[in-house]
Amino acid sequence: MEKHVLIAGTGLGGLTTALRLAKRGYQVEMLEKNERAGGRLNQVKKDGFTFDTGPSFFSMSYEFKEFADDCGIELPFRFVELDPLYTVNFSNSPKTYTLYKDLDKLAAQFAEEEPDFKEKFLKYITKSGKLYKDTVDKVIKNNFDSKLGYLMTLATVNPVHLPVLLKTFWKQVEQYFDSEQAQQIVSLIAFFLGRTPFDTSAVYTLLSHIEFVNDGYYNVKGGMYKIVEGLVKELTEAGVKIHYNTEVKAVKNSNGKVTALIDQNNKAWNADAYVINADAAVFRGRVLHRQKYSEQNLRKMHWTMGYLTFYIGVNKKLPQVHHHNYFLGTNYKDYSLKVLKQPDTLEKPYYYVNVVSKHNPDCAPEGCESLFFVCPVPNLLYKRNWDDRDTIVDSILADFSKRIGEDITASIVSRTVYTPLEWEKYFNLYEGSGLGLSHHMSQIGGFRPANVDEDFTNLFYVGASTVPGAGLPMAVISSKLTTKRVTDYFE
Numbered sequence: 001m002e003k004h005v006l007i008a009g010t011g012l013g014g015l016t017t018a019l020r021l022a023k024r025g026y027q028v029e030m031l032e033k034n035e036r037a038g039g040r041l042n043q044v045k046k047d048g049f050t051f052d053t054g055p056s057f058f059s060m061s062y063e064f065k066e067f068a069d070d071c072g073i074e075l076p077f078r079f080v081e082l083d084p085l086y087t088v089n090f091s092n093s094p095k096t097y098t099l100y101k102d103l104d105k106l107a108a109q110f111a112e113e114e115p116d117f118k119e120k121f122l123k124y125i126t127k128s129g130k131l132y133k134d135t136v137d138k139v140i141k142n143n144f145d146s147k148l149g150y151l152m153t154l155a156t157v158n159p160v161h162l163p164v165l166l167k168t169f170w171k172q173v174e175q176y177f178d179s180e181q182a183q184q185i186v187s188l189i190a191f192f193l194g195r196t197p198f199d200t201s202a203v204y205t206l207l208s209h210i211e212f213v214n215d216g217y218y219n220v221k222g223g224m225y226k227i228v229e230g231l232v233k234e235l236t237e238a239g240v241k242i243h244y245n246t247e248v249k250a251v252k253n254s255n256g257k258v259t260a261l262i263d264q265n266n267k268a269w270n271a272d273a274y275v276i277n278a279d280a281a282v283f284r285g286r287v288l289h290r291q292k293y294s295e296q297n298l299r300k301m302h303w304t305m306g307y308l309t310f311y312i313g314v315n316k317k318l319p320q321v322h323h324h325n326y327f328l329g330t331n332y333k334d335y336s337l338k339v340l341k342q343p344d345t346l347e348k349p350y351y352y353v354n355v356v357s358k359h360n361p362d363c364a365p366e367g368c369e370s371l372f373f374v375c376p377v378p379n380l381l382y383k384r385n386w387d388d389r390d391t392i393v394d395s396i397l398a399d400f401s402k403r404i405g406e407d408i409t410a411s412i413v414s415r416t417v418y419t420p421l422e423w424e425k426y427f428n429l430y431e432g433s434g435l436g437l438s439h440h441m442s443q444i445g446g447f448r449p450a451n452v453d454e455d456f457t458n459l460f461y462v463g464a465s466t467v468p469g470a471g472l473p474m475a476v477i478s479s480k481l482t483t484k485r486v487t488d489y490f491e
């Protein structure tokens with residue numbers, strides 16, 4: 001008889017696990033608390049505009065291709081390489097840096113500030129590449145059965161990288177570059193992990209290799225939500241049913257196994273095995289009531305920052321704005337040290353703007369532009385009151401208008417704002433923390449909440465909150481690791 005697997009959560013981790021398992025012959029069913037699939041990879045459709053709500057690009061495209069091969073399908077969406085990758089503007093200068101993958105074009109951007117940028121960057125990126133190659137298969141794409149097993153694997157990594165373990169991302173970058181501009185732009189990627197270069201390990205400089213050399217960044221034709229629509233179509237064809245508006249609130253168990261997931265209406269959902277795509281730490285704490293993840297202990301863990309995101313439709317074109325743009329201030333270090341905990345950083349916020357309609361005209365009415373703003377902010381542990389949301393949004397819109405040399409405020413015809421309160425409410429993100437558990441050394445690999453439950457042998461986890469970590473490609477790798485756990489269980 002077919003084995004029945006129930007997956008709670010339709011984030012990218014849940015969806016890709018469901019298809020991998022369905023294609024292996026399992027009978028798969030999914031439960032989702034929201035009325036739509038995708039989790040953080042979602043969309044807002046309003047006033048004729050379409051906005052991506054969370055992810056606006058991805059890296060490691062080969063992980064998506066590997067997923068498609070594993071499932072024996074063509075990828076059900078089309079992605080387009082971004083080159084240039086993005087632009088960066090500092091508030092004290094009219095200059096906009098354009099980040100190209102081509103080293104000569106990239107170095108030309110820093111000709112004045114860092115004349116020997118090319119040589120320095122080559123040295124930096126060679127080291128990042130070595131870090132990537134020496135860890136990706138051993139550490140990132142591996143299941144660990146114990147902390148000891150993880151530490152033993154780490155011990156087999158080339159010891160030449162040991163000094164990097166003891167440094168922050170910033171210290172590593174500072175060692176290679178002298179100008180403030182190069183240091184800040186190269187270390188910006190640490191923010192993609194939901195913390196700052198000043199509290200992220202230098203190990204993650206391997207991301208620079210992924211960003212500039214190994215693969216780059218990709219957009220999805222028609223907007224990022226096409227990933228979800230394509231996967232849901234594949235799942236439907238494979239016979240996977242998704243039950244929406246169904247939130248798991250409890251589990252039933254017997255003899256060391258889960259026997260049912262219980263939803264908000266007290267309905268029991270039975271299967272042979274269960275995969276949780278909700279946050280693996282929060283689920284263990286709030287649903288399974290494990291002491292290790294009690295409210296008190298959850299608070300002590302290292303969480304990523306929150307995001308203030310807003311989705312703005314304007315009734316004019318903005319040809320001077322690129323697809324992906326970062327707007328920074330002049331107090332990088334001070335800002336970074338405060339942004340996670342101190343709301344006063346919001347007086348002079350740093351932010352990112354994505355213009356999805358630039359390459360996807362269907363995402364905005366004729367002659368209009370869809371703008372998606374992301375501003376790093378303290379999560380709800382450090383700022384619970386968001387009554388000032390509109391004041392902050394207005395100040396960013398005014399700053400943006402100044403920087404692009406065109407006032408957009410009178411042209412706004414659509415406006416939606418998500419604070420960490422909405423991110424918490426919609427997707428059960430702990431205290432509105434945008435990327436969930438951080439990649440602190442005590443919370444990665446064998447120290448991250450495991451993808452197999454400690455007590456129930458038929459309960460598994462998938463997604464950004466378990467191994468290997470945050471981001472779309474990591475969710476796809478996570479689904480591969482969890483699929484192996486499930487299939488091993490049934491063998």
Ligand SMILES: Cc1cc2nc3c(=O)[nH]c(=O)nc-3n(C[C@H](O)[C@H](O)[C@H](O)COP(=O)(O)OP(=O)(O)OC[C@H]3O[C@@H](n4cnc5c(N)ncnc54)[C@H](O)[C@@H]3O)c2cc1C
Nearest residue numbers: 009011012013033039040054055056248278463464471472
């Ligand atoms: C603002 C923002 C920008 C980002 N930008 C990028 C980017 O550009 N590139 C990139 O690679 N990554 C980006 N990320 C990170 C990326 O979105 C996540 O790492 C990834 O989408 C996580 O997928 P997941 O499957 O782990 O979980 P989620 O997307 O969180 O999905 C979990 C699902 O489980 C559901 N759920 C939760 N609890 C329950 C329950 N009890 N019962 C039933 N269902 C439940 C939720 O509703 C949700 O649908 C961004 C994130 C944010 C917030």
